[in-house]
Amino acid sequence: MPVKMQIQAMTFASQALDIYDVSDCISIASHIKKEFDKKYGGGWQCVVGSNFGCFFTHTQGTFIYFALETINFLVFKGAS
Template sequence: MPVKMQIQAMASASEALDLYDVLDYKSIAAHMKKEFDKKYGGGWQCVVGFFFGCFFTHSKGSFIYFTLETLNFLIFKGDSSPSAA
């Protein structure tokens, strides 16, 4: 993911943590997905939590995984090509 989008992802996560309880993963993820859909077009997915596993296909340059405070954040844009993360 380009640096500008990475910064946006972390800013969106921080904003969501200010708005929602830290255990309200669904609302935090929905907030971030809506922000990215609005700013960068539809198709974004967001996973938030303490522990999770995943396997998916994503668009090149659209993946970030980071930790903020005590939560892990994963944001990506779906893709149908065979590159997996």
């Protein structure tokens, strides 16, 4: 993921943590996904939590995995 999008992902995550309780991972993920869809077009996916596994195919250049506080974030655009 380009650096500008990486910064945006972390900004959206930080905003979501300000709005929602840290235990409300579904609302946090939904917030980030909706913001990415608005800014970069549809098809974005977001996984939020402290313990998860995943296996998926994503569009090249659209993947980021990071942590804020004690929560992990995975944001990517699904493959076409």
